[in-house]
Amino acid sequence: MTALLEVAGLVKHFPMRGGAVRAVDGVSFTLDRGETLSLVGESGCGKSTVGRCVLRLLRPTAGQVTLAGQRIDTLPERRLRPLRRHMQVVFQDPFSSLDPRQRVVDAIGEPLRNFGLASGAALRARVAGLLDQVGLPAAAMDRLPHEFSGGQRQRIGIARALAPGPDLLICDEAVSALDVSVKAQIVNLLMGLQARLGLALLFISHDLAIVEHLTHRVAVMYLGRIVETADRAALFAAPRHPYTRALLSAVPVPDPLAARNRTVLRGDVPSPRSPPPGCRFHTRCPAAFDRCRTEEPVPRQVGPGHIAACHLEA
Ligand code: SF4
Numbered sequence: 001m002t003a004l005l006e007v008a009g010l011v012k013h014f015p016m017r018g019g020a021v022r023a024v025d026g027v028s029f030t031l032d033r034g035e036t037l038s039l040v041g042e043s044g045c046g047k048s049t050v051g052r053c054v055l056r057l058l059r060p061t062a063g064q065v066t067l068a069g070q071r072i073d074t075l076p077e078r079r080l081r082p083l084r085r086h087m088q089v090v091f092q093d094p095f096s097s098l099d100p101r102q103r104v105v106d107a108i109g110e111p112l113r114n115f116g117l118a119s120g121a122a123l124r125a126r127v128a129g130l131l132d133q134v135g136l137p138a139a140a141m142d143r144l145p146h147e148f149s150g151g152q153r154q155r156i157g158i159a160r161a162l163a164p165g166p167d168l169l170i171c172d173e174a175v176s177a178l179d180v181s182v183k184a185q186i187v188n189l190l191m192g193l194q195a196r197l198g199l200a201l202l203f204i205s206h207d208l209a210i211v212e213h214l215t216h217r218v219a220v221m222y223l224g225r226i227v228e229t230a231d232r233a234a235l236f237a238a239p240r241h242p243y244t245r246a247l248l249s250a251v252p253v254p255d256p257l258a259a260r261n262r263t264v265l266r267g268d269v270p271s272p273r274s275p276p277p278g279c280r281f282h283t284r285c286p287a288a289f290d291r292c293r294t295e296e297p298v299p300r301q302v303g304p305g306h307i308a309a310c311h312l313e314a
Contacts, residue, residue, distance in 0.1 A: 012053050026224075027221070041221035127159075134158050
């Protein structure tokens with residue numbers, strides 16, 4: 001089966017005086033229809049930049065992005081436009097992603113109108129159907145965003161993203177700003193929609209507890225690179241990269257008496273303007289040894305569909 005989304009050697013550098021911020025520095029992954037891949041890592045690791053490059057909100061510096069067999073990273077905007085309906089995004093902040101003066105029918109109906117998919121009474125009927133899909137009543141369409149709670153606003157954001165009938169939904173920290181109980185409801189909504197609509201979900205998040213609940217596969221990013229990729233079960237039960245182990249050891253457990261070997265990472269994430277030589281993680285890795293400081297580890301297969309970039313796996 002051909003993947004719906006293929007990202008190969010993606011690079012995004014932001015030039016600045018005296019150098020460049022190397023936000024994404026050679027990222028590759030695939031995503032199938034109906035699959036969820038979570039891109040995880042600390043803030044500043046480049047995961048949101050990857051999402052923005054896939055959506056072509058940013059133009060990649062190098063590499064390839066292929067959607068349903070068509071390369072989109074180099075397409076001129078005019079030819080990209082009709083393809084945009086196939087990939088939609090839900091952002092973190094439902095407060096700022098909705099225009100406060102725009103009624104819900106106009107917010108959700110905008111992409112329907114823009115892509116020439118519906119107008120007039122048909123558009124209102126489509127919006128009512130989309131509201132129903134996200135668990136809101138049809139009467140919500142004539143109200144303004146401030147009349148809704150944060151969770152309801154995120155439901156409106158999801159309905160808007162679903163409006164043009166995408167194949168790929170990118171959720172960029174889409175539940176991070178929500179309260180715990182609301183977060184769970186939105187995650188369940190996303191999982192239900194994915195199962196029903198066969199969506200591919202690229203779920204960008206720093207929250208591994210949420211990721212474990214909803215994902216099929218995980219790609220862990222550190223300083224612009226993917227350091228480990230695996231199925232959910234393998235990654236959470238037997239992580240191979242020291243950075244993944246450290247991230248997992250920091251996830252809160254429901255039972256405070258449960259034993260856990262916590263790995264506390266030393267120091268801050270180095271600047272993406274000048275990533276450390278050798279393994280980029282060596283300045284914080286509890287297992288680092290001499291070779292790590294000079295030689296960059298090559299990603300290797302360490303199990304079925306499980307890849308890690310660490311000299312300890314060589
Ligand atoms: Fe740690 Fe070395 Fe492995 Fe990098 S290559 S993760 S520094 S042990």
